[in-house]
Amino acid sequence: MSSSLTHLFEPLKIRHLSIKNRIFSTGHDTTMPTDGTINERLLAYHQARIDGGVGMIVLQVSGVHESARYTTHLLMATDDGCVEGYRKMAQMCHEQDCAVVGQIFHPGREIMEAGEGLLAVAYSASAVPNERFHVMPKPLNQKMIDEISAGYVQAARYMHEAGMDGVEFVASHGYLPAQFMNTQVNLREDQYGGSLENRLRFSVDILQAIREATSDDFIIGMRISADEQDASGLAADEVLQITQALEPHLDYVNLTLGTSASLGGAMHIAPPMAFKAGYVAEQTKIFKDHLNIPVLIAGRINQPQDANVIIEKGQADMCGMTRALICDPKMPQKAADNQFDDIRACIGCNQACIGHFHKGQPISCIQHPQTGREQQYGQLAQAQQTKKVMVIGGGPAGMKAALIAAQRGHQVSLYEQASQLGGQALLAQNLSRRSEFGGLITNLKQALSHQDVSIHLNTPVDAALIQAQQPDEVLLATGAVPYERALEAQDDSVQRLNAWQYLQGASLKGKSVLITDWRCDWIAPGIAESLVKQGFDVTVAINGLCLGETLPLYVRDDLSATAHRLGIRLLHNSRLYGFDAGTVYLQHNTSAEAIELEGIDSIITCDGHVAKDELGEVLEDMGIPLYRLGDCNTPRTAEEAIYEGLKYAAMI
Structure with missing residues (x-):
């Protein structure tokens, strides 16, 4: 030493x-x-x-x-x-x-x-x-x-x-x-x-x-x-x-x-x-x-x-x-x-x-x-037969799957349509006081650097590419996209963005912002903290009992304390219904009574995600052995994504 x-x-x-x-x-x-x-x-x-x-x-x-x-x-x-x-x-x-x-x-x-x-x-x-x-x-x-x-x-x-x-x-x-x-x-x-x-x-x-x-x-x-x-x-x-x-x-x-x-x-x-x-x-x-x-x-x-x-x-x-x-x-x-x-x-x-x-x-x-x-999983066995493994999607699930498959001796290629690896973790690290979340990607990239994995960025995958590569197995990790819920809206008096658009740099209209929080996780509070620190007037409509309801307790309680210190207005048990002429309409999700907010300029929706699984059906039709990982199974968190990357790569 x-x-x-x-x-x-x-x-x-x-x-x-x-x-x-x-x-x-x-x-x-x-x-x-x-x-x-x-x-x-x-x-x-x-x-x-x-x-x-x-x-x-x-x-x-x-x-x-x-x-x-x-x-x-x-x-x-x-x-x-x-x-x-x-x-x-x-x-x-x-x-x-x-x-x-x-x-x-x-x-x-x-x-x-x-x-x-x-x-x-x-x-x-x-x-x-x-x-x-x-x-x-x-x-x-x-x-x-x-x-x-x-x-x-x-x-x-x-x-x-x-x-x-x-x-x-x-x-x-x-x-x-x-x-x-x-x-x-x-x-x-x-x-x-x-x-x-x-x-x-x-x-x-x-x-x-x-x-x-x-x-x-x-x-x-x-x-x-x-x-x-x-x-x-x-x-x-x-x-x-x-x-x-x-x-x-x-x-x-x-x-x-x-x-x-x-x-x-x-x-x-x-x-x-x-x-x-x-x-x-x-x-x-x-x-x-x-x-x-x-x-x-x-x-x-x-x-x-x-x-x-x-x-x-x-x-x-x-x-x-x-x-x-x-x-x-x-x-x-x-x-x-x-x-x-x-x-x-x-x-x-x-x-x-x-x-x-x-x-x-x-x-x-x-x-x-x-x-x-x-x-x-403490000691992963080497694969009995080396296979040509194609990993589609370079977020946490795909990166972990490529890493484990390569460590076990498979010939692995990783395809990502964006210009860098990381998936939604690249957005998560932009939230207030969540910058360390990017370490998840840094750590996976460092581990991958020690393995013989062929990484292809800026490479959308379609049936033709899959056919050309002729993989023995495919690990599909194509993730999810924001869920866009239909709203009753008679005009464009209120700007509507989703969380991804805001975190990718979209500008906001006016100073009064409503954030909807369907998932009750750290996305809405992270955006709210950032906006208040920039001088915006922020209200969070939580579709649940409290801010951060689905999060680990100490994370939840820290978010609650910070929201109180910053003066963020919280509406509990409320869902967004629609808007017109600058008035936003919500509904209390237990009493079903209406809630009206006047003077809202912009709405940022944190309404969860829907699985992106178009390639899954293509692969099934082609008869190629397929494992779905992470959000393309159903949208959840980085924990499930990385665990499934380990689980399914260990099965090949």
Whole structure:
């Protein structure tokens, strides 16, 4: 190894353990466990990151008590049946000099779901409700405190017995230990409330007991939010005081931002694309300056160069790069070998990682759908027979299909009618605060540059070209075009454009703009933000409950916050009907009552797309084996397009 990132690849000592580099995967839910224990799918997921050279893995949370089940798919460390899974994980990590730590966890009032669709019984320091999940907890009595505390200690014993390197006590994001720490949540008048010493008693008793129950070389860390980013949450000065008080009981502190208790605070759990890369480091350096134990941080650190600078500046000792590793498990090794252009950089879209988790599905990545599907696609077999493969369409689906087909040994030609590859992603990157979306295309183009793929730009495909090429198989990825819905319009008093026309540079008439938002995704809000910043007066008619309704939660909530700050007018549950003489007519889609808007100059419609599949029927008539990918199947998102590029190219 001769990486130019000398700080990132310097070993780090935590207690007895020397960790080979400063990159770690933070504890994050994967939705892969099915019975509360580590299964083969989860092992395969982490094996990919171990193979890629990560220095340390922190496992997803393990519940320490039956009341800790904040979702139906977390790990549980409440009986000795968990030990074998932890042992397999530890052995797998240690075989490749990777450290591994398990998170021990109780959410308190922060409970998302319970089994069978019922609401859970929730506990906290006091009966103070959270805002995000609308949970009113029951105050913990001494018997329950003793049970839960013993559960933390027993979970640590199991992990120690299994050969794990340590445990991480989870006090981040407003979970149970933080609820005891927070004067706005802990209203107790007993030995656990009031003074800082009392509010830390719950944590101190547990941490001391873990040390006594394990061994001197067993690592005990703590994850905590450096600032919960909420008016009712722990502020940075309070957290610094807390970490200093707990420092004698800890081997490291792992800092993040935000809280699960509110929509605004929760955005920092997995900050989306709109947040500045590495922004967390600006708020955590004070901890590095005041603590004498290693300080680990995480939050939108998606490039190894950024992580190296953070460590060089003394802002942290180690960088959590979880989504970067989800997107490219081989990122550490590529960085160690100075292959920076080959790193598939995370774009912070949140769609298939935490977006899947919030849907109760195993996590993945829109750019790298092999993530979470390692058992199926982790090692793609070479094709038994080399075939002549024609890929029609150079958007994300076609590019991924060409890449995978070529990697498997096929002779691949890619045809795109436009002058550059990228498809709709080229438009998406023009939206306000979505420029990183273009990285999806940059990453695919870089990967294609290493393969023998014949790329033909400015080349429309018709039956004659297909006949001339005589392909053995065709992967059709011709995409979609904007849906143009019929409107009642008596004149041209109001200009009408679709989203593509605006993003391609069409000029707008007047200053008052209505944007229709049928899909409830990021297109309409992105255009609205751009227009308001240019001085336009903007209204968004949302055909749904809220802005960004179909998007990952933290992306949705960030869009909502930005729209409020910018003063964008939002009409919910409304559909466009027509216009005349400068008046636009809409209909409320639940009450069916009319809505009239006066003085609208221009309408930009974000009404979705229709599949472009004319060539599909031609190919079927020609009898050529055909796979349809992405939007030409039915218009969806880049995630489905890239996944189908992988799926069908792997079948040839």
